[in-house]
Amino acid sequence: MSRTARLRLFLAAAAVLAAALITAATELPGFGGHHHPYGERAVAAGLARQTANIISSVNFDQRAFDTLGEESILFGSVLGAAILLRLARDEGKRRAAAEPVLPTTRLFGATLLPVTLLVGGYLVAHGQLSPGGGFQGGVALATALHLAYVAADYRVLKRIRPLAALDVADALAAGTYAALGLIGLAQGAGYLANTLPLGTFNQMSSSGLVAVINAAVGVEVASGVVVLLAHFLDQAVEIVHNGENR
């Protein structure tokens, strides 16, 4: 198809889609309205299970089975990227060179690395209480590690990054999530049902299963993102095609 024909086809389709979207928007409940039947029920259910952060309650308790599916997508994507980016037969590795870094940049990275690690850990640990949780904390933890690349170079990042352990941690955390569901089953309630002791509202130990799944997700997201970035960094920095120059 020629480029103008494709553009025309798109414009026609876009006009139809835009008309449908506008019609749909006028029929939706108005922005900022006060009628949220699902939201109100989710809040009541979350509070009944001593979870202060209702979003964590929805993700890891009320919709825990759906989140298990989403975790599997995450795990599958990391696995797929790892397989696609593995060292091919006609490729070799070159040594990453040491790169000069401005002293201010080095100071910036070295200061922020522990702070970001701490923030990430805090976000994961308090997922059931305050904004944050396994997803956000995991991303922060993974980003923190890569400040070493900013502050120094790729060789330093490789030294502080236990890649083999993180590979295993990613798989273990994904498996742990699925296995945690069996607790509810063993107690006769159902897969992924929240049957652990619920604790006192607004305490670290509150919310039962939510806190445990939250931690597993934190480990999985953090290790998954580090593994993912590791493969991309390898491709960008180290791996060369045999036809290329070392």
Add this chain to the structure above:
Amino acid sequence: MTNALTVIALLLTAVTATTAALTREPVRQAVVLAFLGLCLALLFTVLQAPDVALSQLGVGSAITPLLILLTVRRVRRQEQADEHPDRTE
């Protein structure tokens, strides 16, 4: 007051998203995408979704642009090798 903030955040997001879609050069697009991540995080904060804003901040303005930049670097390196098969780096 909240209404005005919401409208500003929405407009900012719409303009940045349009710019990101129209930017042809991948490296420049990665920068615009990082800025789009910031705009979305701001919008989510205004819409009372701090959890989502945190997630968007980490993913949208750090990880996605970084992945794009690394991919571009890999692709460019190969292009150089294809064009100058005997040049040393």
Add this chain to the structure above:
Amino acid sequence: MSVFPYLVAGWILLAGLYGLVTSRNLVQAVGCLAVAQSSTYVLLLAVGYRSGATAPVFSDLPTDAPVVDPVVQALVLTDIVVGATVTALLLSLVIQLRKRHGTVDPEELTGLRG
């Protein structure tokens, strides 16, 4: 004001799709897909918003305070993380494509090659 956020979400979707259709570089196309995807975040959060309410986190709120809808926020949260990993998967496909077919321009990819 009552439909404006929904229209913004629709606009972002169309802008992302336009970029995708007219793209000459697959890396850029993946970026456009990320733009199109962000429209779903805007739409979902706009549907769940309630004016005058606060975030659904009760650690320092009375339990009867009005809050915005937590269900859509939970949906968006997983959406963002899953979206990022899918972007990564697509980008690794682009890297493979570049290695095996020598181009990242979708128009130069004609037909299937083994």
